[in-house]
Structure formats: structure tokens, C-alpha cells
Amino acid sequence: MPISHFQSVSSPFAAQVYTALRKVPAGRVITYAALGRRIGCRSPRAIGQALRANPFAPQVPCHRVIASDLTPGGFQGKTAGPALARKLRLLASEGTHFENNRLTDPRRAIR
DNA sequence: TGTGGCGCGTAAT
DNA sequence: ATTACGCGCCACA
Numbered sequence: 001m002p003i004s005h006f007q008s009v010s011s012p013f014a015a016q017v018y019t020a021l022r023k024v025p026a027g028r029v030i031t032y033a034a035l036g037r038r039i040g041c042r043s044p045r046a047i048g049q050a051l052r053a054n055p056f057a058p059q060v061p062c063h064r065v066i067a068s069d070l071t072p073g074g075f076q077g078k079t080a081g082p083a084l085a086r087k088l089r090l091l092a093s094e095g096t097h098f099e100n101n102r103l104t105d106p107r108r109a110i111r
Numbered sequence: 112t113g114t115g116g117c118g119c120g121t122a123a124t
Numbered sequence: 125a126t127t128a129c130g131c132g133c134c135a136c137a
Contacts, residue, residue, distance in 0.1 A: 032133080049130055052131060
């Protein structure tokens with residue numbers, strides 16, 4: 001299912017982000033910067049911005065995108081609270097765990 | 112650990 | 125065309 005089929009994709013840039021993100025398998029996570037790198041974008045904030053207006057949760061795994069220092073980063077526009085809690089729960093269901101607000105197994109991260 | 116500046120796509124002005 | 129803002133990041137102290 002091509003990304004362009006998603007109604008909630010607002011810009012071509014977002015489509016690139018989602019397409020690249022879909023290649024990150026369950027059980028792994030990628031950095032905002034690394035994800036950006038894959039599509040030739042040098043602004044991690046732009047990546048987060050594209051993920052902000054979250055498309056479909058399972059198809060485009062925006063919960064697999066974390067910060068460069070291996071902290072969780074944000075979810076649905078927020079960096080804390082219930083939203084973030086859901087992100088962590090999704091990750092946990094894939095075997096990706098955080099301890100002390102830090103990725104437990106750094107080998108899961110794509111830098 | 113804290114602060115400041117940089118990056119660039121998007122929305123608002 | 126300009127300004128302002130944002131699920132960040134890196135350098136430097």
C-alpha cells in the first residue's frame with residue numbers, strides 16, 4: 001500500500017518521511033536525524049513535524065522514532081504525559097524497552 | 112548538565 | 125516575501 005494512498009498525508013515531504021519510516025521493522029528504532037538522513041533532510045525538527053500529524057498508527061510506525069540520545073522523544077505532538085506513555089507501550093509490545101528514560105538495548109537503534 | 116545556535120518544512124502573517 | 129514555530133541535534137562550557 002503506497003503512502004500516497006493515505007488521506008492524512010499532507011505534503012510530499014511527509015510522504016517521503018513515511019515511506020522511509022515504513023522500512024524500519026518492529027523491534028528496531030531509528031533516530032529523527034537518521035531518518036532524515038535517509039531522505040536527504042538535515043533538519044530533525046522537520047521530521048518530527050511531519051510525524052506530528054500522525055497518520056495510521058500501525059502502518060506508519062512513528063513510535064519507532066526516538067531522539068538521538070536514546071531518550072523516547074515525543075509522540076503526537078507531546079514529549080511527555082499520556083501520549084508518550086502510549087508510545088512506550090507500543091514499543092514495549094515490540095520488545096523495545098526503556099529504562100530510566102533511556103533505551104535499554106542501544107543495539108536496537110539505527111543511528 | 113545547561114545554554115545557544117543551527118537546521119528546514121509548514122503555517123501564519 | 126517574511127516571520128514564527130516545532131515528537132531535534134550538536135558544539136561548547
